[in-house]
Amino acid sequence: MAYRWKNTLTADAVTPYSAFLNRRQLMAGAAAGAIAGALPVSARAQEALEPNTWEEITTYNNYYEFGTGKEDPARNAHRLTIDPWTVRIDGLVDKPGDYSFADILSQMTIEERIYRFRCVEAWSMVIPWNGFELADLLDWVGVQSSAKYVAFETALRPDEMPGVASPVLDWPYVEGLRLDEAMHPLTMMATGIYGRDIPKQNGAPMRLVVPWKYGFKSIKSIVRITLTEDEPPASWNIANPREYGFYSNVNPNVDHPRWSQATERRIGGGLFAKRHPTLMFNGYEDEVAPLYDGMDLTKFI
Amino acid sequence: MVHALNTGLRHVPAWALYLMAPVPVVWIYYLGLTGQLGVDPAKVIEHQLGIWSLWLLIAGLAVTPLRRFAGVNLLKFRRAIGVTAFFYVLAHLLTWLVLDVQFQNVWADIVKRWYITVGMAAFVLMVPLAVTSNNRSIRKIGAGAWRRLHRLVYPIALLAALHFLLLVKGFQWEPIIYAAVIAGLLAMRVRWDALWTRQRASHRENPARSGAGLGGELSQSSRY
Numbered sequence A: 001m002a003y004r005w006k007n008t009l010t011a012d013a014v015t016p017y018s019a020f021l022n023r024r025q026l027m028a029g030a031a032a033g034a035i036a037g038a039l040p041v042s043a044r045a046q047e048a049l050e051p052n053t054w055e056e057i058t059t060y061n062n063y064y065e066f067g068t069g070k071e072d073p074a075r076n077a078h079r080l081t082i083d084p085w086t087v088r089i090d091g092l093v094d095k096p097g098d099y100s101f102a103d104i105l106s107q108m109t110i111e112e113r114i115y116r117f118r119c120v121e122a123w124s125m126v127i128p129w130n131g132f133e134l135a136d137l138l139d140w141v142g143v144q145s146s147a148k149y150v151a152f153e154t155a156l157r158p159d160e161m162p163g164v165a166s167p168v169l170d171w172p173y174v175e176g177l178r179l180d181e182a183m184h185p186l187t188m189m190a191t192g193i194y195g196r197d198i199p200k201q202n203g204a205p206m207r208l209v210v211p212w213k214y215g216f217k218s219i220k221s222i223v224r225i226t227l228t229e230d231e232p233p234a235s236w237n238i239a240n241p242r243e244y245g246f247y248s249n250v251n252p253n254v255d256h257p258r259w260s261q262a263t264e265r266r267i268g269g270g271l272f273a274k275r276h277p278t279l280m281f282n283g284y285e286d287e288v289a290p291l292y293d294g295m296d297l298t299k300f301i
Numbered sequence B: 001m002v003h004a005l006n007t008g009l010r011h012v013p014a015w016a017l018y019l020m021a022p023v024p025v026v027w028i029y030y031l032g033l034t035g036q037l038g039v040d041p042a043k044v045i046e047h048q049l050g051i052w053s054l055w056l057l058i059a060g061l062a063v064t065p066l067r068r069f070a071g072v073n074l075l076k077f078r079r080a081i082g083v084t085a086f087f088y089v090l091a092h093l094l095t096w097l098v099l100d101v102q103f104q105n106v107w108a109d110i111v112k113r114w115y116i117t118v119g120m121a122a123f124v125l126m127v128p129l130a131v132t133s134n135n136r137s138i139r140k141i142g143a144g145a146w147r148r149l150h151r152l153v154y155p156i157a158l159l160a161a162l163h164f165l166l167l168v169k170g171f172q173w174e175p176i177i178y179a180a181v182i183a184g185l186l187a188m189r190v191r192w193d194a195l196w197t198r199q200r201a202s203h204r205e206n207p208a209r210s211g212a213g214l215g216g217e218l219s220q221s222s223r224y
Helices: A018-032 A042-051 A054-059 A071-078 A101-107 A133-141 A180-182 A233-238 A285-292 B003-008 B015-020 B023-031 B039-070 B075-100 B108-110 B114-131 B135-141 B143-150 B153-168 B171-189 B192-201 B213-222
Strands: A086-091 A097-098 A111-118 A124-131 A147-154 A176-177 A188-193 A207-209 A222-228 A263-267 A275-277
Touching: A054 A124, A054 A188, A086 A101, A097 A101, A097 A222, A111 A147, A111 A180, A111 A207, A124 A133, A133 A180, A133 A188, A147 B213, A176 A180, A180 A188, A180 A285, B015 B075, B023 B075, B039 B075, B039 B153, B039 B171, B075 B114, B114 B143, B114 B153, B153 B171
Parallel strands: A086 A222, A124 A263
Antiparallel strands: A086 A097, A111 A124, A124 A188, A147 A176, A147 A222, A188 A207, A263 A275
16 A cells, blocks of 8 residues: 655655755855855755755754753664564554564555654754555554554653653653544655664654644654554643644644744744745645544644 | 952953853854754744843842842942843844744734743833933932832843743743742842741831832842
8 A cells, every 4th residue: 555645745756865965065055145145046946845954854853752952862862772673553453462663664665755844833844754654554453443543652761761851741752643644645654764764863763754743743763553442642732732632733724822833934944044834734735634524623723 | 258259350340241241142143144053043042042031130130149148249240231131132032033933923922922921021121121221310210219110120030930931842840940040039039037027026127118018028138
């Protein structure tokens, strides 16, 4: 069932590693104001849709288990042991069990997906993920007909995660999706970025990516997947239900109490980067709007 | 030691502080402009200027307790600290306005988002203090009224602490520590012994003192 979705963000294949390093240097120059005016307009327009650089994607992370600062995860996540890695898959499935990450990988088709990534904090990136469709994994373990939701859990390792010493959230981090959301072709398990193994600060070895929802739904370093009949708990929803709903679909028309969601700051534009309008369902409206037919999205936040 | 410190400080003119005051903000912007503040420089600048504002408010509030409990006299620097604090809050606000929200939905943000409401209130309350931070204003308003006006710094500092507490996500220690320091500095101004005595005796130990309750106690110790 892989390849159910075709990249729409850029026509070309993803920039090779060497090329984006070059672009990185180009952008550093542009940030200093040296050559920004010299770039042809078309080049700049195209730039806006191209993926963020490896450095941007891997040094600006929200992964509170490694600290609440954006650069804390890049500094601290090296302590996480990801080999061996076991994922417990249980609940309403035909083949429950403890699966090694290697076993899972051997069954899945890895493909590349260039997705917009929109944080609830009103910043955004474009990320070239590598990974597999969550639906393929769920089909492999066999979802029972009574299952309606999928629950996810992040590893909790106090010895390796300095951030969990502080009760920022009720650890471990948990998240959930409705089954139809989880089975949607856009929903993937990312295991890589730019064709390389996904860095620990980005959720190694395996993290969820749900591109039409705010970033905190895309739970990292998953150790457990449980199929349930009832709506599973979600960490930010527990911490503050008024601010973080279970659905948390990107929606420019529904404000978060702390941030207007109408516009976003694209990471990588430098100090004077202009805000851009946020797109309904983060630009994936055609694909996912039918999932929410008949639902009042101002209520089901 | 304290004596040597006070003697040394006597040779440092207050204007030296005004001279140094722009250095951090210029440095922070220089780092941002040259790409040394990571991939989201506007947010880092905004946050750093907010933190500097808190430090300066705390420094200003520390002057009185330092003199009273440690004998260190920084009184002649207090105006410069206060004025500098105002300009850092202004720089913080302008960074938010121009680089972060870019003038979009500003009024909606101020009325709808509690942490912005509170931060903006603190800034507005600082304006009359900044405007009257000169000898002419003290003469014009009168020393007593001027002192009462400048007691606004207490609610300002509390609002600043609240602003930080409200804006972080989840449970975080940093804003709690700032709030505790500010609350502590304010508590050190209260003449607890006088309050205690008065409560027991249930009459004023000093009838000449203006204002009753906490405000009166605060005014007593913040006099210079």
